[in-house]
Amino acid sequence: MMEAASRGWEDGVTRTQRASTLGDIDALKLSNVLTTNIATSSFFKNLSKLDSNPDDDIHPDDKFNRLKLLLKPDEFVKLGYPLPMPGFKGGRYKDFVFTSDNYKEVTSRSPMFGMDCEMCLTSINKLELASISVVNEKLECIYHTLVLPYNKVVNYLTKFSGITKDMLQTVTKRLENVQKDLQKLLPPDAILVGHGLCNDFNATKIMHPYVIDSAEIYKVSGRHSKTSSLKTLSKMFLNLKIQIYGSGGHDPTEDASASLQLVQWKLKHDETYGNMLMGWVPPTDSYYDWEKMCPSKSDEKAVDSKQERKDSSKISTEKAIGPFRRTDKYIFQELEHCNLAVITTARCFKNYLPILPTLSNIPLMEVLSGNKQVSQRARDFVPNSRLTFIHMEMGIKLSQCPNKATRHRQLRKLDKRLHRIHKAAIPKSIHVYVFSGSSLNVPFEKHSNGFVLVGIKDLPFKT
DNA sequence: TGAGACCACCGAGGAAACTG
């Protein structure tokens, strides 16, 4: 495809040259076209080589080759990144420029630059560039400028962009100045890093072949289509709170830095890190284990944070708690208004201790010595409760059975107990049977699964 | 606020299976 694109463009040049002899196009335009052609060729030539680059010497700061994180050509297309396809000079990307006249092959030593832009809505109903920041690998801001859009701004989107009318009043810098600055600033093998960088490319109207998109290398939802926000990922993986200024908007330097840090953090682990689609498993659901995984404050590099400058007491005192926090307390908070009964063993009861103080209505609770007592007492509760939680420790008990027959006996016993509870229940009531397994913190050989059964007596609806 | 992408849900419609 890439070769065809390049060939198609070359054909276009031949035709243009022929037209030029007829006086349809002037010499200046032709020289621009030829320059563009070299850029296009090197763009595709090097972009298509990404896969063939072997695991050469890895960058000293990385645990694996950073080239593995670069967007592939098909991802460029899928994610809507601007590409110099045949005829692009007459189409959607006609105003776009390359960041280099002749791209150099990217290697594991190629420098990374974080980039982020802020935009305003203009009279042509499009988002136009209003601010841009670029940071280097030391997280130093090497370029930051405000940009005056060509069209009249109809909405500064201050809440998101942080741009106000006053800020742009004295600005004279235009998009084409920024494009030229970037061409001077970025080396021909620069790797641009950003979060959803296609939006920034479209705003800046640039094309660049070497891109790492932090939204694509972290997939914590387990879904292909689902990208997490920079704010969320920064909090999860970097212990870093960004975009917290409310109506004050984002800081492009801060966002560029956060995005680059996310990539650097991933490079300290492995290719699958933070990507559930590649088999990465979060540490555990434990707050404390997750916290250990995050970079400590002492290891953090200085971040150019607007808020930190403004109010150091507000920044990052809260620890990252990870994406997989326990949600049981929220379930009980949701059910506070219900006439809820919980019958459990003493060992299981300790799990409820941190939750109870957060509830304004404490559910009716009964704590008993063992599973047998729980199931017997549950029969007294269910005739009066629409929703009953019966919590036992069956997982560990089953995992300790020496053979299949014992296991079967245990399950039959359990079945009889549940049957009696169900029989005693009032119509249109729900009984949730929670059987604890082991904690993930115990050694693997002692792991046992927990499970949940839900009993509904006399369904109030047709199935 | 607006655009874009994705997904879950729901209803319509048609095909297949079942029943009397």
Next chain:
DNA sequence: CAGTTTCCTCGGTGGTCTCA
């Protein structure tokens, strides 16, 4: 065979989430 039920597909809609 006709009527009913079930199952499946498809398209529309609303919700959620991202970006600025």
